[in-house]
Amino acid sequence: LEEAAAVARKAGRLDDLMRTYANRTTLLDLDSRREDAIAIVQEGVLEARRWGQEAVYGAFLRGNAADCLFNLGRWEESERECRAALEWSPSRLAWNPILFLGLVLVESRADEEASRIVGQILLQLESVPEGQWTAIVQRTAASFALWRDDLADAQRVAQRGWERVLQTDDWAQAAVAASTTLEVCAAVAESARGRRDWAAVALTGELGQKVLDEAGLRVRGSEMPQSLGARREAELHIGMARAHLARLRGRPDARVWGKLADGWAQVPLPYQAAKARWWEAAAALQARDDRIHARDALLESWRLAEQLSARPLQRELASLARRARIPLPGPVPEPLAPLSDAEHALDPLALTVVAMPTNGSTSRAPVPVMVPDDGDGGRRRSSVAITRALSERLAPAGVTPTRDPFGLSPRESEVLAVLSEGRTNREIAERLFISERTVGVHVRKILFKLGVSGRVEAASVAIRLGMVPGVERGVHRG
Numbered sequence: 001l002e003e004a005a006a007v008a009r010k011a012g013r014l015d016d017l018m019r020t021y022a023n024r025t026t027l028l029d030l031d032s033r034r035e036d037a038i039a040i041v042q043e044g045v046l047e048a049r050r051w052g053q054e055a056v057y058g059a060f061l062r063g064n065a066a067d068c069l070f071n072l073g074r075w076e077e078s079e080r081e082c083r084a085a086l087e088w089s090p091s092r093l094a095w096n097p098i099l100f101l102g103l104v105l106v107e108s109r110a111d112e113e114a115s116r117i118v119g120q121i122l123l124q125l126e127s128v129p130e131g132q133w134t135a136i137v138q139r140t141a142a143s144f145a146l147w148r149d150d151l152a153d154a155q156r157v158a159q160r161g162w163e164r165v166l167q168t169d170d171w172a173q174a175a176v177a178a179s180t181t182l183e184v185c186a187a188v189a190e191s192a193r194g195r196r197d198w199a200a201v202a203l204t205g206e207l208g209q210k211v212l213d214e215a216g217l218r219v220r221g222s223e224m225p226q227s228l229g230a231r232r233e234a235e236l237h238i239g240m241a242r243a244h245l246a247r248l249r250g251r252p253d254a255r256v257w258g259k260l261a262d263g264w265a266q267v268p269l270p271y272q273a274a275k276a277r278w279w280e281a282a283a284a285l286q287a288r289d290d291r292i293h294a295r296d297a298l299l300e301s302w303r304l305a306e307q308l309s310a311r312p313l314q315r316e317l318a319s320l321a322r323r324a325r326i327p328l329p330g331p332v333p334e335p336l337a338p339l340s341d342a343e344h345a346l347d348p349l350a351l352t353v354v355a356m357p358t359n360g361s362t363s364r365a366p367v368p369v370m371v372p373d374d375g376d377g378g379r380r381r382s383s384v385a386i387t388r389a390l391s392e393r394l395a396p397a398g399v400t401p402t403r404d405p406f407g408l409s410p411r412e413s414e415v416l417a418v419l420s421e422g423r424t425n426r427e428i429a430e431r432l433f434i435s436e437r438t439v440g441v442h443v444r445k446i447l448f449k450l451g452v453s454g455r456v457e458a459a460s461v462a463i464r465l466g467m468v469p470g471v472e473r474g475v476h477r478g
Helices: 002-011 014-030 034-050 054-071 075-088 095-108 112-127 134-147 151-165 171-194 198-220 229-248 254-266 270-287 291-308 311-324 382-393 410-419 425-432 436-450 455-464
Strands: none
Touching: 002 014, 014 034, 014 054, 034 054, 054 075, 054 095, 075 095, 095 112, 095 134, 095 311, 112 134, 134 151, 134 171, 151 171, 151 198, 171 198, 171 229, 198 229, 229 254, 229 270, 254 270, 254 291, 270 291, 270 311, 291 311, 410 425, 410 436, 410 455, 425 436, 436 455
């Protein structure tokens, strides 16, 4: 890649040159060499600036840096990189900066702005290849729901995100998604156990075991060497999933959590280490085997969370410390403020406000979600609207409306609806705010899935089967 960069630079091929920077950062990140990856990003941004193209290429590279900085525990820097990338992107359509900004804000604050960003991630999800970012989106959405104590939506998001990950061949994503899914399952089971809802405990246990088995199989089947950083991290995520399954079954093991925390500290991924110490402390207190052990683990988790400014985690640690009567060395962050109604949580930079249909589709992106009136004229909370809409959007491609027997994706269904009006590719692109080339790709997929040879036949099939909203069977609009 370094040789390719030299050739591209000499030939004046900026696009190829920027690809070498992006791929070099990806390879370094894959081996957990994140400091080196950040240095390559900085070099690439300077290169793009010299060519006068920082707005075009800088946003994506900064998103890569933000990912590395988040994992290294440098959250303030990660947030700055994300915001700088969005500032340089005139259309604010850069995908990975908004994705990692959402992750930082959810884990550091889980506040109103985090709620809005999660909404934007939801609406931009269709603009990237299916499954490419599913594990990160699942992680962000599930954390947001857990920190807001919305277990029902956390479970829905986790399960559907896992189903979508299964459609990819990415063993690393499977490991991350398994860790997230089992964490949610454990939280749901603990709540159900407190209500003596043994059926719910059993169901989450079955799901958890199934997820763990499949993720473990995929990681073991990887051809990547054990020495590779990504492989070591995947094994740790599988370990987290296994430890959460024991927690789900009411048999948490503090020693297992301690070993996992040590493993994350060696990578290093300090936030994962902090969470493992949290559950280590909780397991030690539950077993009543060693109060000193619990105190040490709790204080270490607190130290890491304080360094990261992981305020939602600090609040959970403070709650555990109060119950265990363990004093903490610093001030406890204020409780999470209730989210305002959705109409007061709008991003001032958004261009349009649209209602989120129940099937998760939308014709404009990226914009936050305006929640429709409920029966009393009030508004549902934005956190509920966003997490439920996100859980619908995370549904795998195979989960389709009952009137669609062909397995069309939400975007393909939108394209088909406009196509059925007799519109050209250009008109469809203008209506849905996507490129004409992307429309062409969707149309080819639609024709293949419907088993037809042309647009008119596709429209006829769609209308005849009632697949086009607002169109009566046998009646063609326009």
